[in-house]
Amino acid sequence: MINIYLPNEKPYGERITESIKPRYESQEEMIVRLINDHKQNIEDITIGQRYYDKKNDVLNLNPKLDVDGKVDPDKPDWRITTNFHQNLVDQKVGYTVGNPVTLSCDKEGVVDELHEVFNTRWDNKLIDILTAASNKGIEWLQPYIDEEGEFKLFRVPAEQAIPIWTDKEREKLQAFIRYYKLNDEEKVEYWTDTEVTYYVKEYEQLIPDYYHGENNVQPHFNGGNWGKVPFIPFKNNPEEISDIHMYKTIVDAIDKRLSDTQNMFDESTELIYVLKGYEGEKLDQFMKNLKYYKAINVDSEGNSGVDTIKVEVPMQSTKEYLEMMRAYLMEFGQAVDFQTDKFGNSPSGIALKFLYGNLDLKANKLRNKTHVALQELLEFVIQHFNLNVSVKDIEITFNYNRMMNELEQSQIGAQSQYLSKETLVTNHPWVKDPHAEIERIDAEQMEYNEQLPSIGEGLNGKQQSEDNDPR
Structure with missing residues (x-):
């Protein structure tokens, strides 16, 4: 066999070599590929938020049809949705951070500086972030410096976030892509540890977005950068998945049974x-x-x-079925069932620990992940405010919003003579803000000390009384 080559054609061997040679993507090609992959996962990311907003799958069931296969408008077709998912998420988040997270440090003045950022507004933002993380599996926070040089925090929804991790542990970011739509334009931001590049996505291509200036590549803020990718993940659990996946099929079954029962009630009148x-x-x-x-x-x-x-409605069997499914929901959702009567009207501390056992397991996962995220956030705060302190020097305390036997808890505190004032105040059932309570105690102690006579005055008074003694 004789091989015939065209004049400008490469030899067969070179063509084979080039076909198996790995092809390297440009930065823009990589970003477009990751965005397209991310779009396919948005439904899975937002399903928990959809159920939180009471847009359950029962609303999307096919309508009732007649014998000819056509939609029957006269047929009862109820779509009853329950808000079990919302209740369970609110219970977990309220339990974990319903009482504000407190920061303490032995170095003088540091806590006052931190309270400039971690104030009441931050407490509300943290609740919103962890609620979103419970619904989506993860939510993101971006620290930035505005045009006036003020330190600010911006919450980035998970459906807009495409992280690029350095390793499989998903602990350190190599880069971060933010993809969102604004005024019918697809905006893309590509963040690294030193700069951000702004794009507009059109026809599967990225073009520079000059809305941000003549140069679409800019530093993190005016005059510098953070030295690391400025996005902090608030993870719901190690798997980074929504709570809805723990019990979605149970919620769907309850919704369908309630809807069918209501349809049966309507039909029973005919x-x-x-x-x-x-x-x-x-x-x-x-x-x-x-x-x-x-x-x-x-x-x-x-x-x-x-x-x-x-038509007879099977009420007793329906009631027993719903009660069984609700019990499964409380168990698989790791929630506290406040309708239970197993522990009486005033349960002791031990009984309450059993009652909150499952919720503790779920909340502890959220707390551990949030603790790591708060430490990352503190690094940005310390860097911006130039605080002479390390993250390890700042203690982060989660004050679980647990129902307790207040009399029993107060008696334990009164009998604890060898614990520090901070520990006693933090665990007292009446104290909502331990830092403020300690400040009030110190102020009252100082006022009391000022009212006491000094040591010198006391000795002089005693000496004068001895000199005037006629004996």
Whole structure:
């Protein structure tokens, strides 16, 4: 066999070598590929948020059809949605950070500086972030410096976030892509540890976005950068998945059973007609004649006629089924069932620990991930405010919003003579803000000390009384 080559054609061996050679993407090609992959996952990311907003799958079920396969507008078709997912998420988040997270440090003045950022507004933002993380599996926070040089925080929804990690542990960011739509434009931001590049996505291509200036590549802020990718992940759990996946099928089953039961109730007000001797007459024609004329024809021999059957709703079995599914929901959702009567009206501390056992397991995962995220956020705060302190020097305390036996808790505190004032104040059931309470205690102690006579005054008074003693 003779190989014939065209004049400008590469040899066969070179063509094979080039075909198996790895092809390297440009930065823009990589970003477009990652965005397209991310779009396919948005439904999975937002399913928990959809259920939180009571847009359950029962609303998307096919409508009821008649015998001809057409939609029957007269057929009862209830779509009852429950808010179990919202209740369980709110319970976990409220339990974990319903009482504000407190920061403490032994170095003087540091806590006051931190309170400039971690104030009441931050407490509300943290609740929103962890609620979103519970719904989506993860939510992002971006620290930035505005045009006036003020330190600010911006929450980035998970559906807009495409992280690029340095390793499989997903602990350190190599880069970060933010993709969102603004005024019918697809905006893309590509962040590294030193700069951000702004793009507009059109026809699967990235073009520079000059809305941000003549140069679409800019530093993190005016005059510098953070030295690291400025996005902080707030993870719901190690798997970074929504709570809804723990019990979604149970919620769907409850919604469907409630809807079917309501449909059955509506149908039970109507009668089922049993026709005798009407084989040749269509059912729809029979119903029209009955509704219009309020009468039916029967033959002279009485061989035709109509009997009726009333629909019976199986209430007892439905009630038992819903109670069983609710118990499964509380167990698989790791929630506290406040409707239980197992522990009485005033349970002791031990009984409450058993009651909150499952919720503790779920909340501890959220707390551990949030603790790591707060430490990352503190690094940005320390860097911006140039605080002479390390993250390790700042203690982060989560004050679980647990129902407790206040009398029992107060008695324990009163009998604890060898614990620090900070520990006693933090664990007292009446204290909502331990830092502020300690400041009030110190102020009252100083005022009390000022009212006492000094040591010198006391000795002088004693000496004068001895000199005036006639003995």
